Amino acid sequence: xxxxxxxxxxxxxxxxxxxxxxxxxxxxxxxxxxxxxxxxxxxxxxxxxxxxxxxxxxxxxxxxxxxxxxxxxxxxxxxxxxxxxxxxxxxxxxxxxxxxxxxxxxxxxxxxxxxxxxxxxxxxxxxxxxxxxxxxxxxxxxxxxxxxxxxxxxxxxxxxxxxxxxxxxxxxxxxxxxxxxxxxxxxxxxxxxxxxxxxxxxxxxxxxxxxxxxxxxxxxxxxxxxxxxxxxxxxxxxxxxxxxxxxxxxxxxxxxxxxxxxxxxxxxxxxxxxxxxxxxxxxxxxxxxxxx
Amino acid sequence: xxxxxxxxxxxxxxxxxxxxxxxxxxxxxxxxxxxxxxxxxxxxxxxxxxxxxxxxxxxxxxxxxxxxxxxxxxxxxxxxxxxxxxxxxxxxxxxxxxxxxxxxxxxxxxxxxxxxxxxxxxxxxxxxxxxxxxxxxxxxxxxxxxxxxxxxxxxxxxxxxxxxxxxxxxxxxxxxxxxxxxxxxxxxxxxxxxxxxxxxxxxxxxxxxxxxxxxxxxxxxxxxxxxxxxxxxxxxxxxxxxxxxxxxxxxxxxxxxxx
Amino acid sequence: xxxxxxxxxxxxxxxxxxxxxxxxxxxxxxxxxxxxxxxxxxxxxxxxxxxxxxxxxxxxxxxxxxxxxxxxxxxxxxxxxxxxxxxxxxxxxxxxxxxxxxxxxxxxxxxxxxxxxxxxxxxxxxxxxxxxxxxxxxxxxxxxxxxxxxxxxxxxxxxxxxxxxxxxxxxxxxxxxxxxxxxxxxxxxxxxxxxxxxxxxxxxxxxxxxxxxxxxxxxxxxxxxxxxxxxxxxxxxxxxxxxxxxxxxxxxxxxxxxxxxxxxxxxxxxxxxxxxxxxxxxxxxxxxxxxxxxxxxxxxxxxxxxxxxxxxxxxxxxx
Numbered sequence: 001x002x003x004x005x006x007x008x009x010x011x012x013x014x015x016x017x018x019x020x021x022x023x024x025x026x027x028x029x030x031x032x033x034x035x036x037x038x039x040x041x042x043x044x045x046x047x048x049x050x051x052x053x054x055x056x057x058x059x060x061x062x063x064x065x066x067x068x069x070x071x072x073x074x075x076x077x078x079x080x081x082x083x084x085x086x087x088x089x090x091x092x093x094x095x096x097x098x099x100x101x102x103x104x105x106x107x108x109x110x111x112x113x114x115x116x117x118x119x120x121x122x123x124x125x126x127x128x129x130x131x132x133x134x135x136x137x138x139x140x141x142x143x144x145x146x147x148x149x150x151x152x153x154x155x156x157x158x159x160x161x162x163x164x165x166x167x168x169x170x171x172x173x174x175x176x177x178x179x180x181x182x183x184x185x186x187x188x189x190x191x192x193x194x195x196x197x198x199x200x201x202x203x204x205x206x207x208x209x210x211x212x213x214x215x216x217x218x219x220x221x222x223x224x225x226x227x228x229x230x231x232x233x234x235x236x237x238x239x240x241x242x243x244x245x246x247x248x249x250x251x252x253x254x255x256x257x258x259x260x261x262x263x264x265x266x267x268x269x270x271x272x273x274x275x276x277x278x279x280x281x282x283x284x285x286x287x288x289x290x291x292x
Numbered sequence: 293x294x295x296x297x298x299x300x301x302x303x304x305x306x307x308x309x310x311x312x313x314x315x316x317x318x319x320x321x322x323x324x325x326x327x328x329x330x331x332x333x334x335x336x337x338x339x340x341x342x343x344x345x346x347x348x349x350x351x352x353x354x355x356x357x358x359x360x361x362x363x364x365x366x367x368x369x370x371x372x373x374x375x376x377x378x379x380x381x382x383x384x385x386x387x388x389x390x391x392x393x394x395x396x397x398x399x400x401x402x403x404x405x406x407x408x409x410x411x412x413x414x415x416x417x418x419x420x421x422x423x424x425x426x427x428x429x430x431x432x433x434x435x436x437x438x439x440x441x442x443x444x445x446x447x448x449x450x451x452x453x454x455x456x457x458x459x460x461x462x463x464x465x466x467x468x469x470x471x472x473x474x475x476x477x478x479x480x481x482x483x484x485x486x487x488x489x490x491x492x493x494x495x496x497x498x499x500x501x502x503x504x505x506x507x508x509x510x511x512x513x514x515x516x517x518x519x520x521x522x523x524x525x526x527x528x529x530x531x532x533x534x535x536x537x538x539x540x541x542x543x544x545x546x547x548x549x550x551x
Numbered sequence: 552x553x554x555x556x557x558x559x560x561x562x563x564x565x566x567x568x569x570x571x572x573x574x575x576x577x578x579x580x581x582x583x584x585x586x587x588x589x590x591x592x593x594x595x596x597x598x599x600x601x602x603x604x605x606x607x608x609x610x611x612x613x614x615x616x617x618x619x620x621x622x623x624x625x626x627x628x629x630x631x632x633x634x635x636x637x638x639x640x641x642x643x644x645x646x647x648x649x650x651x652x653x654x655x656x657x658x659x660x661x662x663x664x665x666x667x668x669x670x671x672x673x674x675x676x677x678x679x680x681x682x683x684x685x686x687x688x689x690x691x692x693x694x695x696x697x698x699x700x701x702x703x704x705x706x707x708x709x710x711x712x713x714x715x716x717x718x719x720x721x722x723x724x725x726x727x728x729x730x731x732x733x734x735x736x737x738x739x740x741x742x743x744x745x746x747x748x749x750x751x752x753x754x755x756x757x758x759x760x761x762x763x764x765x766x767x768x769x770x771x772x773x774x775x776x777x778x779x780x781x782x783x784x785x786x787x788x789x790x791x792x793x794x795x796x797x798x799x800x801x802x803x804x805x806x807x808x809x810x811x812x813x814x815x816x817x818x819x820x821x822x823x824x825x826x827x828x829x830x831x832x833x834x835x836x837x838x839x840x841x842x843x844x845x846x847x848x849x850x851x852x853x854x855x856x857x858x859x860x861x862x863x864x865x866x867x868x869x870x
Contacts (some may be wrong), residue, residue, distance in 0.1 A: 010413050011381065018380075018763035025661055028653025029670065032739060035732045036677045039688050046691075095588055098581035111585045114592045120786075120854045121847070122793020124820050125595070128843040131827075132598040155588070185577035213681020216795035216820070220827045240683045240796075247687040248800060255691075262684045273679050350759055357664050384761025394752050397775035407770060408760035457756070464760060 047263025050256045055264075060226055060242070066253045070261055072228045073242035079229055080146045080222060080238060081212060088151035089158055089204055093193075096162025096200075101188055119156035126152050127217030135221060143229065143236035146222025153214060154207040161203025165196045198279050205276035209269050215240035239265055302368075303328040303498040304349070304468060309363035311344050311353055318344045320522040321363070326515065331490065331499045333513035333530070335506060337550065341522040342502045346470050349500065350386040351379040367468060384408070387461030387497075388470040392477045393453035395445030395460075402441040404456055408464035423463050430496075431459035432489050451482025458489065462497065469493065471501040475508065487512055506546055510534050518542045595847065603841035605834055614841060620806035620822075622830070627838040629845065631806040635723070635816040636846075639798060640791040642727030642812070647735045648784050655742035660754070660768060671743060678736035686800030689729045694720035694801065697728065701813055716813040719803070724812040726802040726821075730794055734787040741786060745779030746772055778864035785857035793850050795820040819846045 054069045061068030095115070099108050127149050134145040169192060177187035193200070223235040224245065239261055246258035304326040311319035319341040326332045334342040347353040348361050351372065365372050372382045395404045403410075405424045414420060424441070428434040433455040437448070445456055454474060461469060475483040490499060490512050503509050509516055510530060517527040518539075526539045537543045544550055610617065610627055617628020654674065658667050701718030708714075749772050757767035773780075803815025804825040817825070819842050830836045 014411075014413075014763055014766065015378070015380070018765040021765040021768075022661060025653045025657040028650045029657045029662070031650050032654040032674055032677075032735055033670065036673055038692065039677075039680060039685070042688055042692060043684070091584065091588075094581060094584045098585050102578065102581065107582060107585050107589075110589055114589050116858075117851060117854060118592060120789050120850060121595075122795065122820055122850055124793065124795045124823050125599075125843050125847045125850070128602070128823065128827075128840055129595045129598055132602045132840070133594075136602075183571075183577075184574040188577075209679060213683065215681065215683040216799075216824050219824055223828060240681060243687060244683050244796060244800070247683070247690055258687055262687050265681060266684055269679055269681060270676070273676070352755055352758060355755065355758065380758075380761060380763050383759050386759070388756070388759035390752050390756060392752065394750065394756050396753060396757070396771055397749075398777060399770075399774070407757070408762075411757075411760065411762045411766045411770065460756075460760065470759075 043259070043263050043266055046256075046259040047261075047266075050260035051263060055257065055260050059228065061253075064251060068257075070237075070239060070242050070257065070264075072225065073237040073239045073261070074264070076143070076222070076225070076229050076236040077212070077239040080143055080150055080218075080236065081208065083143075083147040083232070084150035084154055084211065085204070085208065087147070088154045089207075091151075092155045092158025092203075092207070093162050093200065095155070096159045097166065097188060097193070099159065099163040100166035101184075101192070115156045115159050118152070119160065123149075123153055123214055124216040124220075127220045130217065130221045138233070140233070141221060141223035141235040143222055143232040143234060146218050146236060146238065147232070149217035149221045150211045150214060153211050153217070157207035157210060158203050161206065162200050165199035165203070166192060168199075169196055198282065202276045202279045205272050205279065209272035209276065212269050212272060213240055213265060215244055219244065302326070302366075303330070304500070305366045306349075307364040307366075309345065309348055309361065309365055311341065311348050311361050312359065313356070314358045318522055319348065322519070322524040324517055324524060324527045326498055326500060329494055329496070329498055330515060331494050331501065331513045332515040332517060333509035334500065334502045334517050334519060335504075335509050335545070336519035336525075337545070338504070340519045342519050343472050345519070346388075346472055346500065346502055349468075349470060350383050350388055352383075352388070354379070384412075384464055385466055386468045386470060387464065387466035389454070389457050389461050389472065389474045391473045393450055393457050395448070395453050395456050397444075397446055399445050400442045401437050401445050401448070401456060404445040405459050405463050407460060412464075424459075427459040427463040428456075430462055430493065431455045432485060432492075433459055449482075451478050451485060454478060454482065454486060455489070458486070458493075462493070467497060469497050469499045471499065473502050473504055476504060483508075506534075518545060520545070596844075599840055599844040599847060603837050603844050606837040606841045609834065610838075614838075615845065618808060622826070622832065622835045622838075625832070625834055627834070629819070629838075629842050631808050632817050632819040632822050632842055633845070634808050635802065636792060636818040636820070638723050638812075638816070639726045639730055639802065639818055640788055642723065643730035643734055643791045644784060644788055646727065646731035647738060647787060650731075651735050651738035651783070651787070652742055652780060655739045655746055656768060656772070659743055659746040660772065661764075671740075674736050674739055676736075677732070678740070682733070682794060682796040683800075685729055685733055686797040689725060689797055689801045693725050693728055697722075697725045700724075712810055714813050715811045716809065718813060719815060721801055721803045722813055722815045723802065726798045726816075726818070727812070729797045729801055730791045733794060733797060734790045737790050738783045738787040741783035742776070742780060745776045745783065748779075749775050778860055781860045782857050785853060785860060789850055789853045789857065792853060793820055793846065795824045799824045819843075819849075 054067070056069060056074060057071045058069035059072055060070065095111065099112060102108060130145050130149040130152070134148060135141055138145070173191055173195065174187055177191045178184070218238050218241050222238060222241070224241050225235045225237040229236050243258050243261040243265065246254040246261065249255070302325050306325070307323050308321045309319060309323070310317055310321050322345060334345065336342050344353060349365060353359050353361055361373065367382070367385065371377065396407065399407065402424055405427050406420045409420060409423060425434060428437060433452060436452060445453065448456060458474075475486050478486070487508065493499065501513065513530050515527065516530050516533040518525045518533065520541055526533065526537060526542045533542065534546060537546065606614065606627060614627060614629055615633065616630050618630050619626045619628045620631055658671050662670065698718050698720030701714060701720070701724070704714050705718060753771040753775065754767050757771040762770060798818050799821040802817055802821050804817045804821060805815045806822070807814055807816045809816065823839050823843055827836070827839050830839060
């Protein structure tokens with residue numbers, strides 16, 4: 001009898017604990033989403049009203065003056081991202097193909113490790129590296145240096161998705177090509193890569209979304225510029241760096257423009273992410289861990 | 293909630309039990325009784341609802357989103373879908389063994405066996421050791437593992453793992469044991485060991501076993517229930533079902549014409 | 552077969568040697584590319600070391616426990632930044648890990664199905680927001696909030712060591728908070744994957760033993776996921792260590808070692824971003840690069856650690 005009562009009270013405690021823990025887990029989810037909703041809200045509430053046509057087309061106003069825009073920074077970002085893509089997407093796809101099609105041996109093993117480590121490298125370290133390799137010999141901050149920094153950050157993402165999606169391709173596709181008497185490289189280029197081009201694009205858009213917001217490496221490579229881009233050997237403004245400079249400035253109007261810049265940047269990054277997701281679903285294959 | 297007052301007689305009684313996933317009726321108004329310390333085998337082609345029916349009995353079915361149950365299930369004198377009944381409480385009186393052996397990862401053999409007790413707050417080492425030995429002996433595993441109780445449960449072979457799961461299920465002293473094709477993932481030798489084990493287990497516990505294997509049903513059960521497309525087609529003693537089934541579908545199934 | 556090939560696919564037969572040589576060239580090109588990437592990566596160490604040599608020549612290894620950082624006097628000690636990195640990262644892990652694990656559990660086990668994917672998507676979107684935007688948001692939203700908290704706390708409990716000093720808003724506490732928000736999606740999404748990999752029958756088996764849902768979660772899901780959770784947290788740590796812009800904008804950027812979370816300070820990454828563009832002397836640049844080299848090595852070790860956890864548990868603990 002006493003034992004039974006003991007059992008009953010213990011059972012009640014367990015049930016209470018069960019409810020309490022379930023409540024905590026729900027609460028954790030709310031806490032996790034809370035900041036996101038707040039960030040969204042503030043970016044839209046403060047960024048959208050500050051947007052106007054001249055923000056996209058004009059140069060920054062001289063220090064302390066009201067008005068002007070981030071036209072040069074937006075253009076600079078686009079130029080450097082485009083250049084980085086041109087150089088580094090082929091490199092990334094090539095390395096991805098190498099890892100997927102010739103996976104055995106010590107070189108692929110080392111490369112895989114290197115790519116994993118590169119993916120987790122703090123981006124500021126990449127900035128320091130490019131500074132040492134390019135800025136020091138050229139004796140000047142430059143758009144080239146910014147381009148390389150962004151490119152290095154793109155490579156691991158492109159390599160990883162390319163390798164992953166090529167591995168998902170059943171081997172009989174390759175056999176079908178080889179049975180036609182095609183050489184291995186023709187099979188890879190015209191069958192393997194072609195049939196997976198959408199999934200590979202997924203990785204490219206993910207990489208673009210990642211580098212579009214990179215600030216720290218650009219700060220110490222491309223630096224910044226108050227004028228329109230004039231050459232790749234010159235320092236070049238970029239949207240994230242401009243947001244940073246305006247955010248830490250003491251001027252109200254620059255804060256306003258920083259929010260407008262943040263709105264533009266976040267819209268761009270989300271658009272790239274959504275395109276990547278859309279490609280993933282339409283590509284018909286699970287393209288990686290971001291599938292959830 | 294006092295079970296185990298009435299000894300003998302009906303252990304389990306199902307009355308017009310239907311199980312649903314959303315609007316889809318998987319089990320259609322099934323009724324039968326299982327007597328105390330009897331082995332009842334549920335047979336039927338795959339997808340006939342026998343596993344779902346099993347999962348209704350320990351209220352596991354309702355854990356799947358969109359799943360619900362209608363009808364009345366009584367364990368001894370207790371309506372397990374009664375309003376005052378807590379599924380957690382009811383489950384502690386009903387053991388279950390699954391198709392694939394599933395010892396908890398990260399748990400030692402010993403911890404696996406006594407898992408049902410430790411969640412109830414039993415901490416006394418000597419008592420736990422006692423229960424572990426008794427359960428492992430009952431599951432015919434003691435001699436093989438008595439020296440490696442601290443080894444991970446997952447380090448055992450498939451057949452041993454399944455017997456470990458049986459030990460885990462009977463360690464909490466259930467009056468009813470549900471088994472969902474417990475040998476379908478095992479090799480013939482392990483299967484034979486588990487079948488042998490069932491003969492000993494039924495001295496203390498009522499067993500409801502889902503099986504695909506008709507020979508197995510014939511060997512181990514006292515009663516057989518044949519299900520087809522969610523309906524209970526026929527239920528009767530094992531001898532009767534396998535020698536002179538009254539229903540033509542049952543006959544076709546046990547003679548291997550379909551399934 | 553040979554006959555058929557010869558008849559219908561003469562090209563393939565005739566060019567067999569050519570096929571082989573073009574394949575070989577292709578493989579060699581890819582292999583060359585791989586070697587360039589591997590060499591490029593190793594050259595990071597080399598270049599960073601080369602750049603930091605003047606500093607290492609002056610200060611030696613005592614650089615890493617020197618407490619004084621004063622570029623104007625050519626005095627360089629990196630301890631304040633190592634300390635700042637540890638404090639902010641630890642704070643972020645402490646705040647983010649339970650929330651991330653809890654929300655991942657909710658989203659894999661408890662939440663109704665229609666809620667799971669949209670919520671997981673929202674949390675993953677947190678990871679896509681650029682660091683500089685978090686910094687901007689932090690300056691105008693987190694800092695005032697933290698300042699109010701600090702003032703109120705000092706009014707209520709007085710001067711405790713952990714929260715002593717002027718309530719500035721910027722400092723370790725604000726930086727730790729923003730880091731927590733930023734690493735949360737990383738930890739949560741790895742955890743979600745880990746929990747999702749636990750078979751449902753394990754959870755159900757625990758339920759059939761008479762466990763409540765929480766007990767079943769703890770027994771069948773959480774305990775099986777210990778190595779996965781540790782990996783997730785380590786990956787979160789890796790991200791926190793290297794996070795630059797948001798921290799630079801919120802931490803105050805002063806070489807200070809203080810036990811108070813109210814204090815301003817600097818992390819290894821933040822001091823580089825803050826001082827590098829305007830560093831005047833070569834020695835100063837060199838010192839900042841040495842900080843970067845240390846950051847590089849630490850983040851390598853943390854990430855190798857994350858890989859090692861999985862292997863360790865598989866081998867030793869029977870997962």
